[in-house]
Amino acid sequence: MDSTLASSPSPVVSTRALFFRFLETGLSGFGGVMPFAYRMLVERHAWLTEAEFAEVLSLAQFLPGPNIVNVTVMIGRRFQGPRGAIVAFLGLMLMPMVIVLLLAVIYARFSDVEIVRHAFTGVAAGASGLVLSMGIKMARNVRKSVVMLAIATATFVAIGIVRLPLLWVLGGMAPLSILIAWLRRMR
């Protein structure tokens, strides 16, 4: 096989396809859309290989912004440039926005009903646990590095307990942590 063909040719994906596939993806996820995005992009439509998806995801996680939105923008850009990025984003967000705002209007009408209020107290307690578990799962990946755990702990205390503004905490911790990673890069 010709070595220039070793990286398989990119599929052609229209703006229309971007819109509708991301529309379906946005509708499918409860408690996180990313697993569904992976299934759509890699398994069902083969727009990306697994390795390409991993690379897009790692970049999406390291930049600010909702991870799934970053992935969507990058995929849209990859196939159809700026138009693709905008269309894919609109596809992802349109239906969830409509649904959640409808739910909010319905909820507002019934929020004085005691049972509804109690149910949502229970949902909120569980949902807090979901966010907590995301943090714990991420922390497990770095548990062998004392330096990383120390930085994570300091960030946690500054935001979670002292309740400092995020801008100050990031302004202090991010450069410090990047500097440490830079100095340790040879190891």
Next chain:
Amino acid sequence: MIPPILLELASQFLVLSLLSFGGGAATLPDIHRRVVDVHHWLTNVEFTQMFALSQAAPGPNVLVVSLIGWKVAGVAGGIIAMLSMCAPSSVLTYWVAYASERFREAPLRVAIQRGLLPVTIGMMVASGFVLMRTTDHSIAAYVWTIVTAATITLMRIHPLWLLGIGAALGVFGWM
């Protein structure tokens, strides 16, 4: 004329967008600080309700932002808040994706990525902690938060089950 509240809402979330390392959920403590503590747009209880609603609906976690915007300034507020939260970070992502093909293995990029990782972990754990302190008002609620966190961490189970059981426990008045 654009109502001042919409401009104020936009300015808060435009800044938050560029601070949201680790995604929307990791930024919730600062969203809470701004909308509840600083601007008094929502009470603690309302913040909790919007968070719970966003988790009970399909779609990205960042939807909580549009619910907060809706609570502050109606449907227009919801749309403005969401677009403000997504636009700056999306534009940045667009340009970085454009440039990144060349810098994939650059030592500086690797150092930035490795350096940001523990910071985003701290943000995410802090987020869960702040949400727990904000949303839970009984021992039972704290217990359910911890049980949910442990279950999701240790087992492969769909999160919707735990939200549903939480709702049922709430209905029976155990929260």
